[in-house]
Amino acid sequence: MEDYFLTRFQRKTRIELQRIVDNQEHFQPEAVLAATKLLNKKLSEQALPILDEAAYPTRDEKLKVDRLSLSLDYRPFFRTLSYRELLTSISIALFGLAIIGIINYYSDERFFKDVHSIWRGHTILFVFLANHIIYRYEHKRSNNFLGRSINDLFLLVSLMLLAISYKFIIGGTYDFRIGNGVLGIIILVSVITMSIFSFEIGLGLLKMLLKKIRCQIF
Structure with missing residues (x-):
């Protein structure tokens, strides 16, 4: 699922990716993770500070994401x-x-x-x-x-x-x-x-x- 979002978000601008990261409660964890990775890549290419991925949900560590809330989000x-x-x-x-x-x-x-x-x-x-x-x-x-x-x-x-x-x-x-x-x-x-x-x-x-x-x- 993460690979799908990585492909889908390839053409998004840094601002669009940042918007996904800032509003992660409206997106699937895999989408937020993909946006975070692509945003880090764009920032590293521009020699800007890299975002700390630990602050966002990852496949192994999703401490910031309430799984129950996500499953009950209509x-x-x-x-x-x-x-x-x-x-x-x-x-x-x-x-x-x-x-x-x-x-x-x-x-x-x-x-x-x-x-x-x-x-x-x-x-x-x-x-x-x-x-x-x-x-x-x-x-x-x-x-x-x-x-x-x-x-x-x-x-x-x-x-x-x-x-x-x-x-x-x-x-x-x-x-x-x-x-x-x-x-x-x-x-x-x-x-x-x-x-x-x-x-x-x-x-x-x-x-x-x-x-x-x-x-x-x-």
């Missing part, structure tokens, strides 16, 4: 939010529902008979992971924890709305009843929130592992 996600996220969520949701439809169609076959529920669950996990992978390749950067959670919510809403619409088109209905409507909404929102956060915590651990082996895909 601004990077909404800064680039556009119709593209909505179209991607709808496309992935349609793909996931199509796969689930195929699994349901062949659920009586010997291959799917006893495991079709497991296949459906794995399909749901796959489409949520694919959503993050596509986001990374569309934006050329990884999403943080809160950004991924919001993106998950977009995909979940798309899945639910498309599933309900399909059921309505073919003449079926979803029968969801609960005695206390307010309590039902609170329970539903709580379950969805906990499920998304739990899923993202697991993905966060997977992401750390992939970075260790230099195979980051989301």
